[in-house]
Amino acid sequence: MRNGRRRFSLKNSLMTKYLLIIVSALVLIPFVYPLIAVLLTVQIWAGHHGDTEPYRSASHLESIWHEEAARLDGATPEKIDAELRRLKSVYPKASMFWVDASGRTRLRLPDGQEVPAQWSVPYTVQFMKEASNFRIFTVVAFLGDKPGHGFMVLKVPREAFESPAAIMDARQGTILISGILIVLGLFLFVSLLFFYRIRRRLVLLQQAMSEPTDSGIPSPVETGRSDEIGRLEQSFNEMIRKLERSREREAEEEALRRDLIAKLSHDLRTPLTAIRGHAYSLGQEKLSDKGRESLRLIDRKIDYLGRLIENLLSFTLLTSGKYPYRPQRVDIVRMAKTLFAGWYPAFEQAGFEIDSDLPETAIYWELDPQWLERVLDNYLQNVLRHAQSGRYVGLKVSEADGGTIIIEDRGPGMTGESEEKGAGIGLSIAALMLRDMRLQSEVLSGPEGTTVRISRG
Amino acid sequence: MAKRVLYIEDDADIGQWVKEDLERRGYEVEWLQSGDRAAERAAQADLVVLDVMLPGLDGFTIGQRLKREAPNVPILMLSARTSVDDKLQGLQFADDYLTKPFHPDELAARLEVLQRRYGLSAEQQIQCGHLLIKPELQTVIDGRTNEEIPLTAKQLQILMYFLRNRGLILTKEQIYEAVWGEPYMEGDKTVNVHIRYLREKIELDPSNPQIIETIRGIGYRVRP
Numbered sequence: 001m002r003n004g005r006r007r008f009s010l011k012n013s014l015m016t017k018y019l020l021i022i023v024s025a026l027v028l029i030p031f032v033y034p035l036i037a038v039l040l041t042v043q044i045w046a047g048h049h050g051d052t053e054p055y056r057s058a059s060h061l062e063s064i065w066h067e068e069a070a071r072l073d074g075a076t077p078e079k080i081d082a083e084l085r086r087l088k089s090v091y092p093k094a095s096m097f098w099v100d101a102s103g104r105t106r107l108r109l110p111d112g113q114e115v116p117a118q119w120s121v122p123y124t125v126q127f128m129k130e131a132s133n134f135r136i137f138t139v140v141a142f143l144g145d146k147p148g149h150g151f152m153v154l155k156v157p158r159e160a161f162e163s164p165a166a167i168m169d170a171r172q173g174t175i176l177i178s179g180i181l182i183v184l185g186l187f188l189f190v191s192l193l194f195f196y197r198i199r200r201r202l203v204l205l206q207q208a209m210s211e212p213t214d215s216g217i218p219s220p221v222e223t224g225r226s227d228e229i230g231r232l233e234q235s236f237n238e239m240i241r242k243l244e245r246s247r248e249r250e251a252e253e254e255a256l257r258r259d260l261i262a263k264l265s266h267d268l269r270t271p272l273t274a275i276r277g278h279a280y281s282l283g284q285e286k287l288s289d290k291g292r293e294s295l296r297l298i299d300r301k302i303d304y305l306g307r308l309i310e311n312l313l314s315f316t317l318l319t320s321g322k323y324p325y326r327p328q329r330v331d332i333v334r335m336a337k338t339l340f341a342g343w344y345p346a347f348e349q350a351g352f353e354i355d356s357d358l359p360e361t362a363i364y365w366e367l368d369p370q371w372l373e374r375v376l377d378n379y380l381q382n383v384l385r386h387a388q389s390g391r392y393v394g395l396k397v398s399e400a401d402g403g404t405i406i407i408e409d410r411g412p413g414m415t416g417e418s419e420e421k422g423a424g425i426g427l428s429i430a431a432l433m434l435r436d437m438r439l440q441s442e443v444l445s446g447p448e449g450t451t452v453r454i455s456r457g
Numbered sequence: 458m459a460k461r462v463l464y465i466e467d468d469a470d471i472g473q474w475v476k477e478d479l480e481r482r483g484y485e486v487e488w489l490q491s492g493d494r495a496a497e498r499a500a501q502a503d504l505v506v507l508d509v510m511l512p513g514l515d516g517f518t519i520g521q522r523l524k525r526e527a528p529n530v531p532i533l534m535l536s537a538r539t540s541v542d543d544k545l546q547g548l549q550f551a552d553d554y555l556t557k558p559f560h561p562d563e564l565a566a567r568l569e570v571l572q573r574r575y576g577l578s579a580e581q582q583i584q585c586g587h588l589l590i591k592p593e594l595q596t597v598i599d600g601r602t603n604e605e606i607p608l609t610a611k612q613l614q615i616l617m618y619f620l621r622n623r624g625l626i627l628t629k630e631q632i633y634e635a636v637w638g639e640p641y642m643e644g645d646k647t648v649n650v651h652i653r654y655l656r657e658k659i660e661l662d663p664s665n666p667q668i669i670e671t672i673r674g675i676g677y678r679v680r681p
Contacts, residue, residue: 269557270468276558277474299560306558331643334630341626341675356674362643395674 025187032179073144098152331362363403387411410449463502492519499527524550531571619679628676
């Protein structure tokens with residue numbers, strides 16, 4: 001980067017940034033398991049503290065249950081009911097009931113447990129057997145701690161005492177997968193953000209490039225960071241500056257050339273006029289036929305040079321857009337008629353048969369009449385100079401298709417040999433002007449003659 | 458009486474030659490090599506021939522000044538009409554244009570036309586076919602019988618317009634606007650009708666007109 005103000009550095013590279021993102025994702029994955037585990041453990045312990053606290057452990061609960069039963073010695077059934085309800089509110093996960101001395105089931109909390117209303121001996125035995133079920137922790141305590149007074153039963157699902165470590169053990173797989181998913185999601189999100197921002201900057205740059213100002217050159221963009229895109233923006237601005245400078249230089253040169261040609265054309269015309277004057281004076285003298293013929297030739301060449309100079313100047317002005325164009329609504333029938341009227345005597349004198357055909361109604365076009373006049377002049381001059389052999393000129397305006405101006409001749413055609421080939425610049429000027437006026441010209445030229453049709457196309 | 462031409466040209470070679478040529482053709486020529494004194498001399502001239510490219514004041518400024526000082530003196534500009542400078546577009550003061558290198562015959566012919574257009578050739582009588590026209594008396598006489606041909610005012614105006622522009626082809630739009638002094642309306646037949654009546658009076662054979670020639674599709678012409 002010879003011209004770069006900021007040198008390329010890895011630190012500012014987009015590539016480095018993205019590599020960093022990938023590496024941090026890779027590094028994060030091994031840490032996922034311990035990290036998540038720690039997080040979960042903390043959370044579970046925190047949860048255990050509140051939620052599983054009254055259950056604490058099976059033995060603790062068992063002793064509480066027995067204490068309660070002992071305290072209810074000789075209590076009335078209502079008191080026992082009230083006590084059980086209180087206990088239920090302390091241990092909501094537990095279910096409990098009590099059976100009186102006659103073996104009848106009293107209060108059940110919650111209601112609807114599969115417990116017979118009247119306890120028989122076989123059922124009692126069966127109940128005690130089932131009470132050793134691993135999943136449900138069951139405590140049976142005699143009221144007043146003595147058999148015969150009835151008993152109360154507490155059932156608690158074993159999960160209520162389960163330790164966090166046990167829970168963690170069970171969820172191990174889920175934790176790992178969800179951890180990886182989280183990291184992956186995070187990685188995708190960061191990548192997306194990364195590329196979205198790159199894309200946005202690129203789109204902005206593209207818009208700046210494709211929206212040129214009036215001068216045809218895009219305006220510079222604001223440069224931000226010094227990464228790859230930032231340097232692209234700087235180069236873009238640099239390019240615009242160069243373009244503007246060269247455009248200015250070009251305009252200056254163009255103006256210089258225009259002035260030069262304008263001056264030159266005047267400076268050429270003056271001696272040419274003097275030559276003509278002297279040739280004319282010479283013509284007043286007594287001369288041989290050969291001398292007269294030479295003078296005639298000189299005269300013709302002077303005419304030709306004069307036209308060349310005029311065309312050169314017009315062409316220069318036209319191509320640099322300095323030929324004044326003032327469009328207005330013009331009746332082309334009337335314009336063509338006046339123009340043909342001016343050319344008529346010249347054609348007549350050259351022995352042309354003149355076929356003019358113009359409509360009675362006006363046809364309006366929007367253009368600079370001087371331009372159209374100049375174009376038609378060039379074509380008519382071309383006919384007069386190069387199509388004399390045909391002795392025919394057609395000057396017509398047709399109403400078809402919004403108007404068509406037609407100039408016909410029966411000369412050797414534009415490709416045919418003619419004395420002054422260099423005058424082709426006149427036709428180039430006509431073509432240029434027609435293009436700028438958005439008119440269409442159709443030129444049919446062959447050995448039988450040439451037809452020029454000018455229309456709005 | 459010889460017509461006075463004020464000729465402004467900086468190039469000595471050309472100036473000398475044109476002055477001599479015009480004098481040979483019967484003009485009285487005052488040749489100035491710069492435009493500084495042109496405006497004060499213009500009043501005494503009948504015609505002005507002005508070169509555009511001049512040292513000091515440029516031709517445009519001088520032309521505009523001349524037209525202000527002497528609006529009735531026609532100006533022939535030695536430049537291209539469709540040329541060049543933006544300024545030329547606003548060139549309303551010039552009555553005609555001639556591009557260098559012009560031919561002396563062309564210059565003389567243009568000066569003739571300009572004089573006629575400005576009514577300067579106050580000829581006593583104009584011959585046109587069998588007609589004798591006396592512009593000052595506004596009368597047209599049949600040369601064979603020596604009797605006056607009675608023309609309406611408009612017919613006379615049309616005929617005079619043709620004579621002022623003798624040799625040029627005139628469209629009916631041009632004739633209408635010159636004689637009636639108002640813009641031509643599309644499809645108007647007034648000019649055709651007037652010319653038909655005019656021909657009935659002045660042509661020997663109105664169905665085969667010899668004086669006012671019809672140029673098909675374009676207009677009319679009175680040959681010189």
